[in-house]
Amino acid sequence: MNSFQMAWRSVIRKPVKSVLLFFVVLIISLFFLSGMASRNASIATQNKTKQAVGAGFLMEANEENKRDRADEILAKKTDGEEGNFDGVTVKKIKTEYGTSWQVSYDNSFQTLLIGDMEKIAAVSGISEYNLTTAVTAVNPVDFSRIEDDDVDQSSDLLCVSLIGNKDMALDANVLSGNVTIKDGRMITEEDANVCVISEELAEKNSLSVGNRIQFNDRRDVENSTVFAAEIVGIYTVQQKMTPVMAGDTFRSENIIFTDLGFPEKAEGSTSGALYEKAYFKVADVNQYDEIKKEIQKVDIGWERYDLIDNNGNIDKMSKNFNDLERVSEILVIVVAGASLIILFLVFVFWMKGRVQEIGILLALGTPKIKIFGQILLEAFLIATIAIFLSFMAAPAASKITASYLVQQQARQADEQSVIDEGKVAKSAEDSEETVTGVSVTVTPELMLYDWFGVALLVVISVGAAGILIARKNPKDIFSEIS
């Protein structure tokens, strides 16, 4: 009888050991496939999410750099004098405790430099870009803002907030899906003196698209120039935008989107506009990483800026899914290690139970290598059936595993969000909610990897367990049997 005939008979006629190995291999294979599929699923979701919120980069001013520049200016140019020095305003304040100095920055000092932003916008692969002004508090001249009747407004600025955009469709609030137009349209680059107001503000003041509303400088509401903006749209929000500061001035309903140039006029700025954020949209999400590298090569004063993946939200989301990828990889590694140990023990158990058979075959002149070949063949016969069965069960098992891992990641992200609450100013709710599930596919490639992986583990385990027997000569084996 050849080895295959022997192996087949052993597999069929000694069902207990065969069934044991069958289930061990089935479980190992399922874990492998689930881990690998989850790893791939996590990457797919990450990319898909980038696309969904508009893959792009966010640019903000670096706060530390602002302080450094201000310190440098003050050290060089001031000599106990008051005044504005290259955008840094120094003011002497006399209090009952003595004199102190108040330092503030004007818009020209803080703003993102348009020249730098345009250089980045010119990078190949950037399809569009947007500039967003800082939230600007201005006085509402001919309309009423939304107020909380239960809150004393005496410490509030009694203003509304303006956010100017070059292209409102690329505003972070819009990209995240939180702000949508209920009536009218969004503001585009060609617009001037236009605004989009909240549905609550429109309702309270009986305003509609086509009406004009007026604003002026909050610091001189009586005498400053009044600027009017035409309402071109009315927006609604999924969840209220988080105020950048306390007070009803900054509450979600009182945020008014305008064209890019309007806030500086309405607030009566003498130092130009304050561009706080720039967003660069990537045309092809698949080139995201390459474009990032190209952007970083642009010759601008990078020390002034922070380049953030997408809207900050994405950065966090990517981190979560990178964690998922890492967890999936760890799962595969742990399964591989544990499987090796389990399979080794299973085969040691096999070998111990087959010492007599091995002795008989040796006595009949069968070489050791052929005997181990037969045992390996038996293992492969059982493993092949188990692996094929695992291929059928893998889609369901992978989905369960991936969902479980995603749930764990989401819970972890929620916990982190709670911890970060109050530390990070956000202009909108995180867009993580857009990720509702995970698509897991067990591809033929994964199956092939799985087959090779399990086969390799079986070979190593049989080899390692076989060494225990291979070291003995036939006489020792017969002594053991006796």
Added chain:
Amino acid sequence: MVLEVKNVNYAYKSQKGKEILKNVSMQFEEKKFYTIVGASGAGKTTFLSLLAGLDMPVKGTILYDGEDIQAKGLNYHRKHHVSLVFQNYNLIDYLTTEENVRLGGTKTPQDLLEKVNIPCEDWKRNVLQLSGGQQQRVAIARALASNAKVLLADEPTGNLDETTAGEIIELLKRTAHELGKCVIVVTHSKYLAAQADEIIMIKDGCIESVTELSD
């Protein structure tokens, strides 16, 4: 002379050189039935193991048809020159009667099973379903299945009742005298020993005597 043992010494590595066999020499011929007797621990089974190529002597040589059995390898020796029968039958538990005999090297196990008186209804049964005597006969059939000129048996009747043991002894004698093989049996049984053509007495690792018995 089919098998010749020349000045063989054997010691277990684990027992710090304590010699089990000391300068043993012996010649075995075809068509003869040999029994090896001696007290427990005298070295009988070790001697048989060396003849079977299950282990190598520390010193000395074992020749098969005039050639050192290590020349072609012990596996080759076990496969082609000798066949073995054990006290505890040593049959493979997941094979049928026929399949166990086939392991010996024949493609027609039925003839051999008939020769050793195994009823044909048992040929396809799992070998463990047979009685002890039948299992030993299957083991002998497996040994006969190879073309080896030497059949080695270690206490082949040790687990059998007297009647069955007698049948097995007859079978071994026939194997030597009718099939022309050299049959060497290690035994404690005086009855079995007395059936041999030659009785080899081993004492303290040495061959104390070789007694030739006439019919």
